Amino acid sequence: MPYIALEDHLPGITGLLEYSKGTAQPIRELTQFLLRGPSTLSEAERELIATVVSHGNQCTFCTTAHTAAADLLAGETETAASVKQNIETAPVSDKMKALLTIASQTRESGRAVTAEAVARAKDAGATDVEIHDTVLIAALFCLYNRYVDGLGTALPAEPGYYDVLAGRLVNHGYTRLPQGYDHLKKTFTTN
């Protein structure tokens, strides 16, 4: 049971964003730009950053949702599964290993990001904007993970929920659906 009254058919972050639409709007806009806006990092790479941070913060809803989005974008499931286990041995580029390391350090604390980790990313070809975006994406998911778990939100009762959500994140993005989310009442419930 969530700590505050949220709609039953909206698990995880989705109920919170509908509960507080005034704060949801800038959060959605920030996420849409960082994860879907113009970038030299692919959408799949940016979803991996979200996945690694959410996994490190042990946020089940966010980890499962962004793993599903990364999988759908990449067309395979091995990469996201691997980065959660071990960044260094995962099948990603050296630049992504360095950026995912910066993301993991940011997750721990802003002060935990080392000059060595940044130098390694630059040596591997990362630009200033890529490093900036990596830190801000990691910081943003430290917000999301705490928001979702700090208010005790529910998990979806049906595992198929995440596939539908990933489809929405890939095909529509992070902005609010113009029609809202009432249509999901017919399909989904929360635990």
Next chain:
Amino acid sequence: MAHINLENDLPGIRGLMAYSPETEKPLNLLAETLLRDDDNTLSRGDRELIGTYVSYLNDCFFCQNVHGALAGHYMGCNIEEIDAIKQDFTSTEISPKMKALLAIAARVQIGGKAVTEEQIEAAREEGATDKEIHDTVLIAASFCMFNRYVDGLATWAPQDRQFYVNRAPQRAEDGYISSVFK
């Protein structure tokens, strides 16, 4: 020196916001809505205090001084009184409800799962509403983002704490929207 070339010499988050105007807009809108919207039963001082306390726990010098000075401005407190709240809010004169909300914010700083049902119950017993609990968690979570952004990119911060106190009245007047160059 910052980890990346920000192409400006503005301190803290202002340097980052000038560097990245596309992300500046939603970040400032979030701060404005959460910390200043008048449709809220927590005062601006209460909300700045939550941001200050979380920034202190995250050891973010820039954020805890900017927001500590704003909290002091709204609450009519000096730096020493704000410092006393940061160091041990339980032994200060703030309301029992604010003590219960700061306890929740402190757990959010550790991690979302660290918040307990007992803490939520305790806040409710002191009269906290769903929205106040929601806003406390989201303010704390937002500062876990802001603090990481500011320190994760190693921005610089003025060391003279009076700098922040001097700027607070004008920031309270102007708000956060387009605050970068002011």
